[in-house]
Amino acid sequence: MPFIVKNVFCSNCGAPLQYEEGENIITCKYCGATQLLDVSQPFILDHSMLPLKYSEDKIDSLLLDWMKEGFIKPKDLAKKSRVESKNLKYLPFWIISVKAETFYEGLLERINPPVRKKESIIKEYDWRVLGRKGTSFPIKEFEIPLSRRVPFNYLKIPRNCSVLNSEIDEDTAKKIAEQEIEQHHKILALDAVDRIIDFKSSFEFKNTVYLHTPVWFIVYKYKKELFNVLIDGNSGLVIKGEFPF
Template sequence: MVEIVEKVNCPSCGAPLKIKAGEIVVTCEYCGTAVNLKAERSFVLRHSIIPNKYSKEEIEKLVRSWMRAGFAMPENVARKARFEQVRLVHLPFYVVTAHAVTKYQGVFTRTGRPRDVEDTIAKDYQWTVLGRRVSQFPEREYKIPLSGKSSFDLSLVQGEFLNAELDEGDAEEKGRAEIEFHQNYLAKEKADHITESMTTIDVKGCEFLHAPVWFIDYEYNGKVYHVLMDGATGEVIRGDIPVEESRFPWIWILAILVVFFVLLVIVL
């Protein structure tokens, strides 16, 4: 049983909030108000939700279709796979909207003939930050379908529901750091050695919302594999692919050929 660590009433309806250890932004289970508890005085946070559109049975069918369509999938995985868990969770996210500009200087050496590089990278971002501190969730691979969002409504919540362990300030700070890291990564794609770099980030807003994600575990040939699926679009966010020993060398040979071809194009 999860311990309730603090007693605070909802500022909107007066009902007691159920607060678990580590939670900072808590949604009232009676009226749906999102309350930030980190400040000296709790305050209401604007809150949206993206509804789930799929049943458990529909998700299982979509996963099997993904298995059949996968290039590297064993031929019989869609038929032999057995679902061990199909679980819907509404996860807390922040979407940090920002404009970033990176000015850099460096040296391009990968062609064997060094040359100086100077450029500016300017990009607009809607950067996804998961509102939980400890998680292996692939934030960069998940494109939140913001077009399907609406004002938060408890009647749209299905399955499990997690409160946030980060508030807006935490999410903005994390988003800034990750955007800057990404900008530097883009610069290093154009220069092998960066000699000077400066990044400015203008955060336009930070939106709090809950989105539906299906967590699927399936068993195949005695091993358990995992799939994450977007409950709003039915698209696979990330999925484990079983690799049969007989296919393993061919996959690596193909990967090596692709890398060789890319390097050849760059050199030419």
């Protein structure tokens, strides 16, 4: 349930802002303006959204198609399952456009004698960071095509669905992106060498987009057991689905 910890008013329309503890990027439910909870800090944000293309009436057929596909699901899954709940949530993401350079030195020990190698990894990313802490969301399996984004607009969001505020600010999102990219580069490096001796990364940040994207959280029941499915409300693709086997 939303609650107000202290009275903070929208810098655009003056309405009281509703938020939950831990959230710090707040979107006003009245005018859609997005702001930092700490209004003393200057804040310019490119806030967009992916439009909802798959509304509630289209979800059932997507789910049925998914239940019927593949060979490892029970044959009667589509027939015997009942949808228990369907909830649409708009999740907050930070899309960090960044050029990352890693220089590393390592030993190739799989040959004898071992060889010392110096390499660099230079890549550009639109790195995605979910704006919620402690939420397990399969972000690696989730595409966010920036070309499909439109300016954030509350009027385009169906009633009775929640728009989650971000619990992390832009700087924190960038730090998370740095850590994750370093980790990713380490895996790439360990493909080329067996042991890393030296490893340094630098980052050149280009653009940051704050974006809400619609995700359907579905629970269905099959033979008295409950299973979760996440469907991308923009592309209609199943992001992740549990099924019995």
